Amino acid sequence: SAVISQKPSRDICQRGTSLTIQCQVDSQVTMMFWYRQQPGQSLTLIATANQGSEATYESGFVIDKFPISRPNLTFSTLTVSNMSPEDSSIYLCSVRGGRENTGELFFGEGSRLTVL
């Protein structure tokens, strides 16, 4: 299994500012996934981050708003830029691993952002 640590676990941010969320994995992984979970909602995939290449963004998400870095095989960051109250969500980092040939996803505890 993979152990994922996210920082910060929660933060309160002012409108118009940007915040970078860090994700550290205890093993080397090719792909890392960033999800957003708005209050009371399901998870929405933001982007897939491969080491050494540009992240692949899902429809409705753009690099200018959610720039992602993937400097090595155990670390990634997601920045939420120019935040508005609508960006108040839990942001989750995820990797594949675990049981062989299952595509099982492991998640961090999430970063709960509140934008005022």
Place this chain on the structure above:
Amino acid sequence: LAKTTQPISMDSYEGQEVNITCSHNNIATNDYITWYQQFPSQGPRFIIQGYKTKVTNEVASLFIPADRKSSTLSLPRVSLSDTAVYYCLVGDISGNQFYFGTGTSLTVIP
């Protein structure tokens, strides 16, 4: 991508068996069915995965009919600690995108 449909919420008394059904009419040949459990303030956790027929592990059973257009997660003798949101995902396990449906919020009542 196969879209999934689940009940929004369910209630059950402690000790009962709970069955949560997920519809996925457009499931593809290479798609597997995976269920996750999410507690408040935590990320989702893998419960069980299957391709066809029945799969059982220490936590749950997964029933998949021959046409694979639906699946049922069965939780035996639920306890209060099983109160959570349960998500059904359908997709190619070798793929690069994993999409969550709306989920089913299960409340276990004493």
